[in-house]
Amino acid sequence: MSDGRDGVPEETADGEDATADGGHAATTPSTHTVRLELVDEPGQLLAALHPIAENGGNLLSIYHERGNKTPRGRIPVEVDFEATQERFEGIVEALRSEGVNVMQAGTERYAEEVTILLFGHLIDTDLSDTLSQIEACESASVADVSLAAPQGTEEVSSARLRLEARAGETEAALTAVRELAAEKDLRLVEPLTGVEA
Amino acid sequence: MRLAVVGAGAVGRSVVDLAGEYGHEVVAVADSSSAVVADGTDGRDAGVDPDAVVARKAERGIVGDGDPADALAADYDALVEATPTTLGDAEPGFSHVRTALERDRHAVLANKGPVAERFGDLRALVNDSDGEIRFEATVGGAIPAVSTVEDIEPGHVTAVRGVLNGTANFILTRMAAEGLDYEHVLAEAQDLGVAEADPSFDVDGTDAALKCVILANVLSFGAADDPADAREFTLDDADVSGIRDVPGSALRLAAEDGRTVRLIGEATGETVRVAPRLVPENGTLAVSGTQNIVQIETTHAGRLNISGRGAGGPETASAVLGDVGRLE
Numbered sequence: 342m343s344d345g346r347d348g349v350p351e352e353t354a355d356g357e358d359a360t361a362d363g364g365h366a367a368t369t370p371s372t373h374t375v376r377l378e379l380v381d382e383p384g385q386l387l388a389a390l391h392p393i394a395e396n397g398g399n400l401l402s403i404y405h406e407r408g409n410k411t412p413r414g415r416i417p418v419e420v421d422f423e424a425t426q427e428r429f430e431g432i433v434e435a436l437r438s439e440g441v442n443v444m445q446a447g448t449e450r451y452a453e454e455v456t457i458l459l460f461g462h463l464i465d466t467d468l469s470d471t472l473s474q475i476e477a478c479e480s481a482s483v484a485d486v487s488l489a490a491p492q493g494t495e496e497v498s499s500a501r502l503r504l505e506a507r508a509g510e511t512e513a514a515l516t517a518v519r520e521l522a523a524e525k526d527l528r529l530v531e532p533l534t535g536v537e538a
Numbered sequence: 539m540r541l542a543v544v545g546a547g548a549v550g551r552s553v554v555d556l557a558g559e560y561g562h563e564v565v566a567v568a569d570s571s572s573a574v575v576a577d578g579t580d581g582r583d584a585g586v587d588p589d590a591v592v593a594r595k596a597e598r599g600i601v602g603d604g605d606p607a608d609a610l611a612a613d614y615d616a617l618v619e620a621t622p623t624t625l626g627d628a629e630p631g632f633s634h635v636r637t638a639l640e641r642d643r644h645a646v647l648a649n650k651g652p653v654a655e656r657f658g659d660l661r662a663l664v665n666d667s668d669g670e671i672r673f674e675a676t677v678g679g680a681i682p683a684v685s686t687v688e689d690i691e692p693g694h695v696t697a698v699r700g701v702l703n704g705t706a707n708f709i710l711t712r713m714a715a716e717g718l719d720y721e722h723v724l725a726e727a728q729d730l731g732v733a734e735a736d737p738s739f740d741v742d743g744t745d746a747a748l749k750c751v752i753l754a755n756v757l758s759f760g761a762a763d764d765p766a767d768a769r770e771f772t773l774d775d776a777d778v779s780g781i782r783d784v785p786g787s788a789l790r791l792a793a794e795d796g797r798t799v800r801l802i803g804e805a806t807g808e809t810v811r812v813a814p815r816l817v818p819e820n821g822t823l824a825v826s827g828t829q830n831i832v833q834i835e836t837t838h839a840g841r842l843n844i845s846g847r848g849a850g851g852p853e854t855a856s857a858v859l860g861d862v863g864r865l866e
């Protein structure tokens with residue numbers, strides 16, 4: 342039935358297939374969205390935009406989410422720009438080396454998504470601190486949280502978290518969450534990564 | 539083949555009952571306090587009468603008038619080891635298997651203890667013996683996990699994972715379906731005979747871990763050019779967490795997202811891990827009830843899935859008798 346599909350090589354995130362089809366994807370600029378976290382201080386936004394222009398990115402729009410702070414009290418900013426895949430990767434690297442926290446580097450092929458469950462005394466152990474600590478790990482950001490506390494906040498509760506990890510860094514992100522869970526005596530239910538149903 | 543069956547519980551009794559159907563003959567049976575050994579005076583063939591043994595066990599709690607040691611000394615081709623699984627020194631199962639190998643006889647194990655805890659010691663005994671060991675029944679009951687890995691060749695298998703404990707799987711399935719908590723569903727499982735009075739072995743992941751340790755040994759020893767270089771695994775090498783504290787709310791959150799939780803065991807030639815894991819609700823690994831599934835990841839043949847009954851007397855006996863057939 343699905344025999345044909347097995348022969349098609351899976352898309353790789355390292356850009357190899359981009360050259361295989363003539364190199365278009367590598368040289369044609371496409372639109373990228375990057376979510377940055379900025380400290381609430383003057384000049385921060387400008388400093389963050391520098392590495393984009395300097396590394397050949399063409400700025401399209403900036404969406405400053407004032408009033409909507411991240412768990413660590415930072416301001417999320419969404420930036421759209423055009424760049425080739427290669428330059429895009431350079432830009433993300435430059436941003437990170439400037440100390441700008443890049444929460445989610447857009448285009449699907451860059452991000453890996455992973456869903457986990459946490460349970461235990463989530464609220465007593467400061468859920469927002471737990472989330473910030475996950476955010477603080479370079480590899481991933483928390484894209485979505487659902488909480489179920491059927492017995493009230495002092496009893497065992499559960500949370501489902503959708504994490505977005507940088508390409509190839511899902512394992513690093515999971516390791517960080519594992520350590521955090523152990524530290525806070527929370528239980529973690531990991532997905533079977535790399536195993537499609 | 540002439541079989542000595544040591545252990546007359548659910549598995550041993552089924553082996554005694556079904557051996558004839560597979561063309562084998564039971565020449566001795568032992569339980570913890572008694573034994574029956576065919577005396578060869580029966581005229582036709584020298585086997586014990588399976589119905590009589592099973593009936594006597596049911597009525598009087600013993601299998602015969604002999605001493606259990608008599609069964610070990612009987613004239614058999616293969617010893618079927620079906621005494622309780624024990625950890626650490628894996629006794630008395632290990633000594634039963636040793637006795638058989640030292641007598642240059644084969645041993646077929648349903649007992650996980652010796653293969654999980656003392657695989658290296660067993661290999662050494664096999665090396666000095668004309669006998670062999672087989673242990674299909676120790677992993678996944680009726681599912682041919684070990685022999686499939688052997689057929690593919692352990693060097694071409696990168697990982698084996700799956701749902702290997704029917705009790706834990708039943709509990710997780712019911713929790714998700716009924717929105718109930720662990721304690722409720724455990725009581726139900728105990729009433730149905732799916733869980734034991736003390737369910738620790740199953741719900742804490744120990745049983746699944748032993749099976750994965752056995753698979754890790756098969757992968758490690760099977761892939762090594764020289765068995766002396768192979769890494770030996772025991773339960774201590776396994777990273778194990780169970781399902782006892784999984785709250786109903788976690789299963790609900792998983793279901794909202796098209797997922798569910800299964801106790802998944804994974805073995806490679808380097809690691810053994812058992813833990814509750816998130817899997818797609820309608821995915822291959824999300825088998826329901828007491829079903830088991832074994833998923834084999836291969837280098838050249840993709841992924842193989844085998845699901846089926848992971849426990850039960852006749853199911854496990856079918857794996858035991860399949861092993862006996864491979865020794866002929």
Ligand SMILES: NC(=O)c1ccc[n+]([C@@H]2O[C@H](COP(=O)([O-])OP(=O)(O)OC[C@H]3O[C@@H](n4cnc5c(N)ncnc54)[C@H](OP(=O)(O)O)[C@@H]3O)[C@@H](O)[C@H]2O)c1
Pocket residue numbers: 544545546547548549550568569570571606619620621622623624630648649650651675676677679848849850851854
């Ligand atoms: N049940 C399954 O579905 C299943 C599946 C796979 C593997 N296994 C494994 O297969 C083995 C047998 O399982 P089971 O369910 O049949 O167990 P069981 O019902 O508990 O039966 C164990 C039997 O071993 C006998 N026994 C204990 N110590 C003995 C000794 N020193 N010498 C001789 N016999 C001894 C017991 O004797 P008494 O009758 O006198 O107490 C009993 O008949 C276990 O290791 C189990 O882990 C079971």
